Amino acid sequence: MLRDLSDKHFPNAAKIVLVQDNLSTHTPASLYAAFPATEARRLAERFEWHYTPKHGSWLDMAESELAVLATQCLDRRIPDKATLIREVAAWQQNRNKHHVEADWQFTNPYTRSSNDSGH
Incomplete structure (x- = not known):
């Protein structure tokens, strides 16, 4: 998939911004498991890696x-x-x-409110 993004869809791009979740397999290092080192390095250098937050992404x-x-x-x-x-x-x-927005409601008992002391 990354090879297709790099070579087929964006062959002339200097850098490709890749936004993805935080799975441990979604790292430049995973390319070395899938490709020979020279190809993995070439692909890794084509991408700028950005990760979504782990919670509330x-x-x-x-x-x-x-x-x-x-x-x-x-x-x-x-x-x-x-x-x-x-x-x-x-x-x-x-x-x-109607400017519909997400209504995030935190239920974690450790979520800090503006009234607590931060402990």
Whole structure:
């Protein structure tokens, strides 16, 4: 996959920004397990590695938003691609118009509030 990104999709890019989750396998070192050292090094140098936060990442927000889309918009049979595009666009326009935001609620008993002493 990284070889395809590098050589097929972005062959002329000086650097490719790669945003990914924090799985231990998603590191430049994993390239050395999959490729000979010279190829692994070539690929590793083509990418700029960025990792999402371990908790509350953009991936969590995207998954939540897709779940809302599925229940509010895609909970029925949609007859064709044109209708799907139109329905999703209308749903998205409505969400954006109403400035819908994530309502993060922390339930961890160790989460600090503004009233505690920090212990």
